[in-house]
Amino acid sequence: MTMTNAVTFRGVSRHFGPVRAVDAVDMEIREGEFFAMLGPSGSGKTTSLRLIAGFEQPTAGHIEIFGETAEGVPPYRRNVNTVFQNYALFPHLNVRDNVAFGLRVKGVPKAERMRAADEALALVELAGLGDRRAGMLSGGQRQRVALARALVNKPRVLLLDEPLGALDLKLREQMQEELRKLQRALGITFVFVTHDQDEALSMSDRVAVFAEGRIRQIGTPEEIYRRPATRFVADFVGSSNVIPADFAGAGPADRWASLRPEDIRPDPAGRNATITSRAFLGRVVRLGLHLEGQDLTAILPAADTIPMPGESLSIGWDTARVHVMEPDA
């Protein structure tokens, strides 16, 4: 099977006056994948999403959706649907009419679109709530209505703009799992914007990390986690020790390296570090260490022999496990 690209960006920029919201972005989103755009606020991920939806036009560059140019194609003629951040349900319509709106606009006969809307509501486990007003629903339910309203149109790409941001933690985790299941079952390309690195890493097939309008790295969650391309990515994705490469014993002094906490181990022949904190997490212990002016985090298998804060511990690591990163642009 040849891989088709659902969305292609070639040198796409979107500038608002002097602000470069999106700056010369290249990316290829493959058909049927769950693609996350991850970054802090103002990094250009939402603008990129709006460029795909058609709410923004690129200042420069070229966008293709399934091989066809998106230039000058307004949102209402793109086979792409969006789940908005605050759901943007129509307040004057009931749930079923909200879901059926897209079909009504396309001129689908009433009986047929009502049936399709009820099916879509059943898909997101809201069967029987069709007659409610949107305002009468809880946050989680609104989220599902927004999802059904987009999916009922059978889009080839579904865009999700921080769809879980407004939900509480428990509901979030539940929806993360359901979104993933839904995406696998429907085989639709999902493009998901989030600022939550755990969410991006746990849900997606591939992740693009955005900063200041540019993509810093595109890769599978494992690649992003294990081999962050730049210091920014390592910092943002978190849970790695970011240290100078020469300090790690693995590269030149002008580069940064990432060293994962679980790769640090006690080593009698190693360097002497002072323990600054110690947290017992069941099977492992998380240690804060101070080593020759650098703060490090280490995760060690829980054992009686791990010293207490204030005491010293001789540590080392396999320099082959150290990942030297490219300089930030």
Added chain:
Amino acid sequence: MQRSLSLRVAAFAGFVFLYAPILSLVIFSFNESKLVTVWGGFSTKWYGELLNDPQLLDAAWVSLKVSTISATLATIIGTLASYALVRFGKFRGRLTLGGLVTAPLVMPEVIIGLSLLLLFVALENLIGWPAGRGMVTIVIAHATFGAAYAAVVLQSRMGSLDIAIEEAAQDLGARPLRVFWDITLPSLAPALISAWLLAFTLSLDDLVIASFVTGPGASTLPMVIFSKVRLGVSPEINALATLIIVAVSAVIVVAAWQMQKAAAETR
């Protein structure tokens, strides 16, 4: 306890100040005597007289027509103006348009009336329309200042409307005009109703501007009442005023009830 009592007294005094004149007007509309200040027993005879007074009834009918048409025009113009001001972002002359739209709010009525009269006369000389002055010119005049009030009401509502729901409609395949009809207008419904009611009441109430721009044969109710009162208040006018108060209160109560219902549902 003491404080709440004094508050109640103050509130009561306030309501008396506001509504005692209206109440006395209603009571005296049922007065048997022709003398406005002397109570001559209960009677509905002035309501009967009113029904046989073609001058007052005609004026009431003219006023109703003028107010309905001008309020509708004002709401349409106000909607378009506020849509441009709120949604078109920065465009050349935006500030000027905003200022011009709201200017009639602060302009003395006498000046609006006089300027419109001069405009109508000049227009008639130039292009022959409007031919003479009457209902048409009053409607135009009332739509002009009504639109200013409507635009103020609609602008604030439109500004608080989430633009994302319009984007969502476009995203689902609706063209811009369809979005406006199917999404924007229904979301604005409560504001549209209050804008229309405001323009309607202002038009029904207006004496000064109407007096300037009217011609023979088109007298609105306030004009007729005002000219009659100069010859002495007739209980007939009390009866008419009572009917208007009842009608207006009914409309406002229904509108408030509807808007409260709508607000409760959309929240």
